[in-house]
Amino acid sequence: MAVNYASLTDWATCDTATAEIDFKLQVYTTHEVVDQLADKRSQRSKTSTSSELAAVNSKITAADILLATAGIEPGLVEKTTDERAALLVRRTTLTKRGRSTTGLDEFMGEVEGEQADTQVTALTTIKNGIVAHRATLTA
Secondary structure: OOOOOOOOOOHHHHHHHHHHHHHHHHHHHHHHHHHHHHHHHHHHHHHHHHHHHHHHHHHHHHHHHHHHOOOOOHHHHHHHHHHHHHHHHHHHHHHHHHHHOOOHHHHHHHHHHHHHHHHHHHHHHHHHHHHHHHHHOOO
16 A cells, blocks of 8 residues: 655645654564564573573483492482482473473564564655655645
């Protein structure tokens, strides 16, 4: 649908409309920058989660090896068993965190990015139309 600029009857109205469009452009541009920042944060979180998960898995493996060793004292068995149980809970939490940042959330982030890009393009075209229309008016 084409925008009808006829209601912009003088330079002042065109200037006000341009200021409004500039504000909307700034909102969408800011939204895009915030989304990019969130993406970076998410990627850093994924990397951090992956490395933490690897560390937890290695501690679980070490606990398994210790618990499989014959002749260790009962106090150490109990302590290692408790630590291993806590590590299993931590591994489950990290695994869930890793899954929560994929799939639908990722797709919807891309949809929002596409919406913002479309809005910026449309608003820029409208702003250029205002400029062209303003040039046809007298002060």
